Amino acid sequence: MKEEILSAKNIEVLTAAKKFILKGINLQIFSGEVLSLAGESGSGKSTLALALTGLLPASLKLGGEIIWQKRRFDLAALRKDTLSSRMLHGQISYIFQEPSSFLNPTLNIAAQLTEVFIYNQKKAYPQALDLSRGLLELVGIKEAEKKLYSFPHQLSGGEAQRVMIAMALAQRPKLLIADEPTSNLDVTIEMEILSLIKNMQQRFGFAVLFITHDLSLVRYFSQRVVFLKAGRIVEESDTAHLKDTANPYVQSLLEAAEALQDYE
Amino acid sequence: MLRFIIRRLFNIVFLLVGISLVSFLVIHLSPGSPLGGVVFNPKVSLEVKAKLTKIYGLDKPLIQQYLDWLRRIVRFDFGVSLLDGRRVIDKIKERIPLTLFINLISLFIIFLIALPLGIIGALKKGSGLDRAITVFVFVGFSFPSFWLALLLMQTLAVHWQIVPVSGLVSVDFPYYSWAGKVWDLARHLVLPIFVSTFGALAGISRYVREEMHTALSSKFIILARAKGLPQRLILLRHALRNALLPVITILGLSVPGLLGGSVIFETIFSLPGMGRLFYEGVMARDYPLIMGLLVIGAVLTLLGNLLADIGYALADPRIRYEAEEK
Numbered sequence: 298m299k300e301e302i303l304s305a306k307n308i309e310v311l312t313a314a315k316k317f318i319l320k321g322i323n324l325q326i327f328s329g330e331v332l333s334l335a336g337e338s339g340s341g342k343s344t345l346a347l348a349l350t351g352l353l354p355a356s357l358k359l360g361g362e363i364i365w366q367k368r369r370f371d372l373a374a375l376r377k378d379t380l381s382s383r384m385l386h387g388q389i390s391y392i393f394q395e396p397s398s399f400l401n402p403t404l405n406i407a408a409q410l411t412e413v414f415i416y417n418q419k420k421a422y423p424q425a426l427d428l429s430r431g432l433l434e435l436v437g438i439k440e441a442e443k444k445l446y447s448f449p450h451q452l453s454g455g456e457a458q459r460v461m462i463a464m465a466l467a468q469r470p471k472l473l474i475a476d477e478p479t480s481n482l483d484v485t486i487e488m489e490i491l492s493l494i495k496n497m498q499q500r501f502g503f504a505v506l507f508i509t510h511d512l513s514l515v516r517y518f519s520q521r522v523v524f525l526k527a528g529r530i531v532e533e534s535d536t537a538h539l540k541d542t543a544n545p546y547v548q549s550l551l552e553a554a555e556a557l558q559d560y561e
Numbered sequence: 562m563l564r565f566i567i568r569r570l571f572n573i574v575f576l577l578v579g580i581s582l583v584s585f586l587v588i589h590l591s592p593g594s595p596l597g598g599v600v601f602n603p604k605v606s607l608e609v610k611a612k613l614t615k616i617y618g619l620d621k622p623l624i625q626q627y628l629d630w631l632r633r634i635v636r637f638d639f640g641v642s643l644l645d646g647r648r649v650i651d652k653i654k655e656r657i658p659l660t661l662f663i664n665l666i667s668l669f670i671i672f673l674i675a676l677p678l679g680i681i682g683a684l685k686k687g688s689g690l691d692r693a694i695t696v697f698v699f700v701g702f703s704f705p706s707f708w709l710a711l712l713l714m715q716t717l718a719v720h721w722q723i724v725p726v727s728g729l730v731s732v733d734f735p736y737y738s739w740a741g742k743v744w745d746l747a748r749h750l751v752l753p754i755f756v757s758t759f760g761a762l763a764g765i766s767r768y769v770r771e772e773m774h775t776a777l778s779s780k781f782i783i784l785a786r787a788k789g790l791p792q793r794l795i796l797l798r799h800a801l802r803n804a805l806l807p808v809i810t811i812l813g814l815s816v817p818g819l820l821g822g823s824v825i826f827e828t829i830f831s832l833p834g835m836g837r838l839f840y841e842g843v844m845a846r847d848y849p850l851i852m853g854l855l856v857i858g859a860v861l862t863l864l865g866n867l868l869a870d871i872g873y874a875l876a877d878p879r880i881r882y883e884a885e886e887k
Contacts, residue, residue, distance in 0.1 A: 352783055379792050386789030393784065401781040401799055402879055403806070412798075417789055448878040464788065 299327040302504060303349070303389075303472060308361035308372065310341070310348050310528075318344050318357070319528045326472060331498065331505040333515040333536070335550065336525035342508045345525065346476045349506075350385050351375035365389075366471070387417055390465035392494075394477040396457035400449035406433075406460055407445040413467040432463040436493060455486040459493070466497060473498070474506045479514075491518060512539075512554035524550070562881075566871065573863045578631070580859045581852070585627045588851055594619070595643040595846040617643060630852060639856075640849035644841075649853040652838065659729065660822045660834040663750065667757045668815060675762050676808075679769025680801065686774055694766070702763035710756045710829045717752065724748050727831045753830045757823070768811065772804040779803070806877050813869020817861035 308322040319341045326332050336342050347353050349363060351372050362371050365385060375382050393399045401409055407429060414425035426445070433441035436459040449457060458478060465473055475494060479487040495518065498505050507518055515522050516536050524532040524547055532544045542548060596613055614620050618629065633640055639649035678698065682691045718726040725731065731745050776782065777800050785799045822836025835854070842850035874880045 347783070350787070352786055354778060382786075383789045383791070386787055391784070391787040393780070395780070399780045399784040401785070401803070403803055403877060404798070405878070412790060412794065413788055416791055416794055450879050461784075464784075468789065 299330065301325050302328045302366055304364040305349060306362050306364070308345065308348055308363075309359070310344055310353065311358040311360075313356055313358070315358075317528055319348065322361070322530060324523055324530065324533075326504050326506060328471070328504055329502050330521065331507055331519035333519040333522040334506060334508045334525060335510065335512060335515055335522055337550070338510055340525040341528040342510075342525055343476050346391070346474050346506065346508055348372065349474065350389055351382055352391075383417075387468055388470055389472045389474060390468045390470035392458070392461045392465050392473065392475045392478045394480045396461040396481075397449050397452070397454065399461065400457060402449055405446050405448050406452075410445075410460075410464055410467060413464060417468065428467070429463070432466055433460070435466070436460075436463045436497075437489075438463075454482050455490065458482065458490050462490075462493060462497065466501070469501070470503050472504045472506065474508070476508045477510070480509075480511075512550055513558060515539075562874070565874075566867070569867050569870070573860075573867065576863060577856070577859055581631070581634070581856055582627060584855045584859075585630065585852060586623070588846075588848060589623055589626075591846075593846045595848060630849075634852075634856065639853040642842075642847055642850050644845045644847045644850070649849050652850060653835070653853060653857065656822075656833060656835050656838045657820065659832060660836070661819055663753060663757070663832070663834070664819045664822075666750075667754055667761070668819070670754065670758045671761045671765055674758070675765035676769055678762065678766040680773050680804075682766065682770040683773035683777060683804075684796075686770075698763040698766050701759035701761075704760065706756050706760050706823075707825045707829055709759070710752065710826065713752050713756065714829075724751050727829070729832055753826065753832060757826065765808075765811065769804065769808060772807055773800060776800040776804040806873065809872040809876055810869045813865050813867075813872055816865030816868060817858055820861055821858060 303326040305322055305324050308319055309317065310319040311317055322345060324332075334342050334345065344353065344357075348359055348361075351359065351370075353359055353376075355376070359372050359376065362369060364370075365388070370381060370385065375385070400406075407426060410429035410432065411422060411425035414420040414428050415422060420428070430441050430445060433444060438444050438456060438459050444452070444456065444460075449460075452460065461478075473494070478494065479490050482490060491514065494505065497503075505519075507515075509515060509518075516539065519536055522534055522536050522539065523530055524534075524544070526546050532542065532547050534542060534547075539547070539551065542551075595617060596610070596619075611620075618626060621629070630640065637650075639653075641647065642649050642652055675698075678694050682694050685691045714726055717723050725748055727749075729746070729749055730742075731737075731749075734742060734745055737745055781803075782795065782799055785795045790799075820835055822832075822834035822839070824836040824840045826832075827834040827836045828840075839851070839854050841847075842854065
């Protein structure tokens with residue numbers, strides 16, 4: 298049995314009007330594994346990703362706790378405790394969908410990459426710049442030197458996502474939370490980005506929480522999958538045994554994925 | 562970028578001709594004449610009236626008058642005041658320092674106070690502090706400035722006699738030492754500057770509050786927090802930087818206001834500024850003076866717009882590169 302690095306207990310998210318977005322979420326992530334989180338849109342996948350480290354906007358009520366590497370964090374308290382949440386974010390990295398709107402439009406790539414090294418790892422600027430350039434090359438960005446001084450709007454969608462991955466790697470994460478990292482990219486680039494994430498995962502050995510609505514990606518990418526429906530976990534299974542499921546929700550998602558594949 | 566600026570300057574010239582033509586026509590279409598009482602005075606003979614009209618050039622067709630004025634203005638000759646025969650440019654020049662001085666100080670204080678108020682409001686949105694700030698700035702916004710000015714004069718100047726009632730300097734100003742002169746001037750300007758500042762806080766602080774709130778709830782702030790950056794860096798480098806971009810536009814747009822005085826205000830405090838000069842000019846139908854002031858205002862407005870655009874382009878890379886590619 299692999300070592301458990303993150304365990305979420307009874308996570309709840311409520312709107313200001315006391316409407317549940319997530320309810321009673323329990324899940325475990327083991328070191329070095331890829332866990333998929335699947336579900337139809339609106340099922341609360343992205344909210345859960347953000348809730349795990351207390352990143353939700355203050356207008357949403359957050360409850361529950363996580364145990365991260367044997368340390369207990371109360372999520373409601375975590376949002377106000379900047380020290381703990383900085384510590385946590387130093388070890389848990391994110392990549393998001395729509396990378397171009399998550400990058401700061403007014404800062405160039407060098408500024409946004411080096412700040413991780415400078416402020417979190419106390420490196421000097423020249424060294425931070427070298428490390429950043431190295432990371433851009435590692436994630437397969439061509440003309441890395443030039444791209445360092447580009448602004449987000451000058452990058453293509455694929456490049457922006459590679460930059461985002463570089464930023465995540467800069468923190469040397471133990472867990473990478475990838476929230477639909479390819480849903481805005483076209484199919485050829487989608488496969489490039491996914492195999493990049495997979496390569497990096499094998500090379501650095503971090504765990505991945507892979508969030509998607511696409512079940513064909515789930516099978517390609519992960520060993521285990523958790524299904525979310527209307528804010529609750531409805532099924533947990535090994536990807537190898539996905540076809541044998543008795544859960545009608547999972548069956549319908551599977552059928553939808555197959556119909557789409559036939560169509561393509 | 563350079564081509565963009567040149568093209569804009571080119572446009573400005575055409576706009577200025579249009580603006581001046583319209584203002585010229587409007588002023589001349591309004592009833593009254595620089596000859597004022599002379600026209601209706603039965604003791605003045607028709608001959609003298611005709612002579613006066615000719616001297617002022619008012620007998621020519623309107624379009625000819627405009628072209629004459631335009632011919633002079635391109636050589637920066639603003640003409641001579643019909644009221645006292647002094648050069649318009651001299652009359653304006655002597656009013657500029659005071660108006661510019663008061664407006665610069667006001668603008669500086671407005672930003673010095675409104676920026677932090679807006680930022681605090683955004684950070685603590687909905688809190689008691691935020692509401693207190695909102696009430697404070699809107700009280701300032703809602704008070705009519707002439708009323709507030711009179712009220713403050715009544716209490717601070719008349720009742721408590723802390724500051725002088727009005728005017729720019731005391732009667733014995735020339736006999737003061739250097740420091741005494743500064744102190745005297747400052748005492749006279751406290752009320753005018755307070756009144757002009759208080760009313761303007763609401764606009765800027767609400768604007769900054771909205772922009773800062775938008776920036777704080779944008780996606781790049783989520784990423785910045787997910788990167789585990791220090792709170793101070795997230796607020797200053799990621800949020801504030803983006804929130805202040807639109808403020809550059811406001812700064813550019815306030816350039817014409819720097820030389821535009823307020824009539825009500827300068828009258829109440831008896832300050833010899835641009836506002837009163839304009840008022841006196843309009844009342845006397847002093848066409849060259851009015852046109853001079855209008856042209857200066859128009860030039861400043863157009864240049865202010867251009868400056869705002871350039872400033873915004875320099876600060877925002879998205880626009881900077883677009884401008885360079887064109």
